[in-house]
């Protein structure tokens with residue numbers, strides 16, 4: 016039996032992983048499930064957001080402190096200086112100032128969203144010219160190359176050494192983790208509501224029309240280039256926020272954390288399991304995977320003595336099997352997409368009833 | 376890129392000048408000159424493979440023409456993308472239905488209508504578009520009642536049968552509020568009584584809403600009485616034109632229809 | 635000046651990339667499946683050679699064909715277990731691609747398990763395998779280069795003969811070009827798809843097995859190389875085996891020599907950005923020559939070059 020304290024830690028971990036994965040997967044679902052863009056480069060926007068949190072916010076803060084100003088340039092991410100810098104920032108600015116901390120958190124998320132949105136806009140260049148798998152591979156390669164550059168070019172986020180990230184949750188000590196968790200859950204909830212609103216708007220409907228039949232959508236007035244671009248901008252902005260949030264919660268930013276496996280393929284698997292095109296399904300898919308993942312990571316030590324390998328490999332194996340089983344037996348996922356109305360169905364019914372009465 | 380030479384308002388809403396469309400060696404539309412008078416039902420007929428659908432595709436921007444010009448409502452729309460042609464007031468249906476499969480019947484109609492909520496900036500603020508949407512809803516539903524699809528309003532389009540999909544095509548085009556509507560074989564495979572009903576509805580709309588129709592049809596027996604003017608195409612060329620009577624008695628037309 | 639040994643390595647590397655790219659094209663042409671699992675198959679090719687050599691001895695080169703056959707069989711298994719059903723259902727390109735990603739994850743996990751097993755039970759240094767010392771020279775040329783070049787040339791010739799002279803090859807071409815026609819001609823398209831998966835998988839393993847003699851291998855090496863492989867296949871035009879061989883060769887060569895050149899200009903720091911070169915090649919190809927090398931009418935080019943304008 017596990018103790019209560021352990022269980023609490025486990026649940027806490029599951030929930031924050033759930034919240035962050037949820038934002039990424041919802042953004043992926045919006046681009047792929049609703050707008051039919053082969054987004055195989057989700058990691059690109061996520062890592063951009065992470066680099067904003069790791070490389071930009073800290074520099075801005077360092078700039079505001081006169082003694083640190085000289086380090087707010089390229090030197091900021093030198094690992095010999097960085098940890099001292101960030102420590103000073105944390106102690107002098109953030110530790111005792113909840114309001115400022117929250118302000119910094121919001122500023123970082125906003126910057127991540129803007130820069131992520133710009134990256135999404137840039138990726139629309141190939142996205143409106145290439146089809147399906149070709150686009151997927153191009154986006155995948157973009158994500159890889161950005162990581163490669165960040166991993167090797169010091170001045171971004173300290174290359175392989177990484178950088179520390181100003182801690183916007185420190186004021187809540189000893190409940191920093193709880194603070195990070197609650198804010199994450201709120202963000203995930205807001206993201207969910209936002210995407211639900213989009214899906215249930217004429218805009219979301221136009222995206223679905225484009226997904227279902229591109230030629231008919233064009234003939235009925237949909238500017239495909241614009242729709243795709245909007246979807247990419249919105250999706251990437253949210254993915255970038257998730258990346259930024261994750262980085263702030265982890266407290267450090269290392270370029271190699273942002274692999275295509277964790278931030279592109281995993282969200283794909285979550286989405287496929289839950290149900291492509293359905294935000295509720297996404298929530299379910301993410302939750303199931305996150306629980307399984309956490310269990311594997313936490314209980315691997317129990318299994319370790321009995322097998323001649325690291326049980327951590329069971330995780331990709333599990334995800335791989337699930338992906339194949341889903342694509343063969345249940346491509347629509349656990350909770351398939353349902354029609355989403357712009358106006359409540361009840362309201363539509365009452366309007367219809369009145370019209371029927373008038374007609375007869 | 377798009378020449379915007381204004382030709383001025385004429386009595387014709389659509390005019391093509393030496394329109395050409397080739398598929399490799401095949402000239403599917405060969406120097407076609409067709410003029411459509413405002414507020415008429417103009418019919419385009421011809422045997423299989425005559426180039427009727429290709430003509431519509433070329434006019435509505437689905438295909439890029441290889442030569443000639445398309446003048447719509449005084450504007451040279453040659454080579455415009457389809458959504459701009461839609462915006463200027465010209466829509467068409469598809470001979471082989473192209474519904475938005477996962478959307479409901481009602482939404483298939485609504486999606487074709489203009490709504491400010493299609494802008495991503497306004498989409499999250501329901502209040503900014505919901506009034507407009509309810510107005511659209513009423514119009515969409517009255518059209519669905521007219522074509523007999525109202526019972527299926529909350530069905531996803533993929534669940535409909537062939538004839539129902541045809542009607543969905545027609546309903547979607549009628550809902551747009553366009554000036555010119557091209558109907559590509561709207562009553563193909565629909566039973567004659569129902570077909571007559573639909574075509575008389577089309578004629579009534581023409582009068583009530585001052586619309587113009589281009590009606591592409593195979594079944595001359597049913598369609599001819601509803602037309603004001605008729606063009607006949609064969610192997611990419613216009614081979615005859617005139618009033619329904621003139622065309623029906625034209626030996627060239629009789630010849631191609633006998634085969 | 636560029637060292638001859640570097641030129642040899644560049645030639646071997648590019649030839650192996652050419653083989654891998656041809657494998658991707660082979661499977662894509664016949665089944666419209668972009669095969670992500672090619673990544674792990676390449677890594678498996680390397681580890682098959684390494685493992686068999688450590689268990690059974692002899693010269694490591696003798697295990698190269700074994701590795702190719704085994705990865706070919708992995709391809710067959712992928713076709714039979716899921717690709718076949720997805721094709722029958724008429725699944726879209728994205729579903730097809732995603733399912734191979736699932737297979738890639740499984741293969742990657744299994745390979746890591748193998749590597750763990752080799753290091754924990756057999757105390758082998760299996761997380762980074764090095765076999766360069768087993769390479770030897772023939773007439774002053776490293777065997778790794780010689781054999782890779784020979785295979786690429788033979789493959790080019792034999793594919794041509796196979797597709798134009800043998801009955802099954804002709805059938806295969808017909809099926810790829812028009813699956814309905816194949817049915818009418820009495821050819822079993824499934825057999826054709828199966829063969830493509832076998833050959834495609836074998837080419838991945840072959841490329842990996844030969845690569846282990848010129849560079850260090852580790853379980854995720856395929857995931858790094860996959861961008862280069864896809865780039866080769868796409869530069870080749872995706873619908874031509876010759877195109878992919880040429881595309882893979884050129885992409886591999888420009889990656890290897892390009893990064894060498896850049897690092898002589900700007901220092902060793904540049905080496906880290908090696909992967910950028912295939913990416914650029916691929917994006918340029920996709921956006922500006924979507925037909926790729928295979929789509930260029932070489933006959934026409936030759937005429938233009940000779941000055942006989944058509």
Ligand SMILES: Nc1ncnc2c1ncn2[C@@H]1O[C@H](COP(=O)(O)OP(=O)(O)OP(=O)(O)O)[C@@H](O)[C@H]1O
Nearest residue numbers: 398401403421422423424425426427428429430470
């Ligand atoms: N996309 C295309 N590519 C190649 N050829 C085409 C294409 N579309 C149509 N064609 C050819 O162009 C010719 C005209 O076809 P089109 O569909 O316009 O005829 P239609 O008059 O609409 O015939 P139907 O009464 O059968 O609908 C036909 O020979 C057809 O095979």
Ligand SMILES: [Mg+2]
Nearest residue numbers: 427428429470
């Ligand atoms: Mg037609």
